[in-house]
Amino acid sequence: MRISISTVILIFFLLLNGCEGGGGGRSTTKTTNTSTNKTYTYTVTTFAGTGSSGFVNGTGTAASFNAPYSLVLDTSGNIFVVDTTNSAIRKITSSQVVTTFAGSTAGKRGTGTAATFYKPAALAFDSSSDLSVSEFGNQRNGH
Helix, strand or coil: CCHHHHHHHHHHHHHCCCCCCCCEEEEEEEEEECCCCCCHHHHHHHCCCCCCCCCECEHHEEECEECCCEEEEEECCCCCEEEECCCEEEECCCCCEEEEEECEEECCCCCHHHEEEEEEEEEEEECCCCCCEEEEECCCCCC
């Protein structure tokens, strides 16, 4: 399965807002372009999360997040999400399986999947596929 950047942006929007007011699921909408008078119908389906705050690993809408802030896509098509209020980095596979990749308690110790964070903010992969995390809370200076 190949995931495009527009799909990733849509997934991020759905993580933040949920479909139809935060209940997860599917929403079908019709809209008319007033300049062309063409009507378009589109369906938005929640990929992961419920739209309600929580910290649950699971598949699709069985999972929940608390203040997802940013995301990044790895070379295998997995989506890594900063789950800010949960102080965690979450991983979503193309099969919609959500797991906690690192974190889950506030802190500033550890490496790899044992790392802890305090309000993580953004993610980036380098050319070696190493994941870097920036944080709002720890204000670390290269430690």
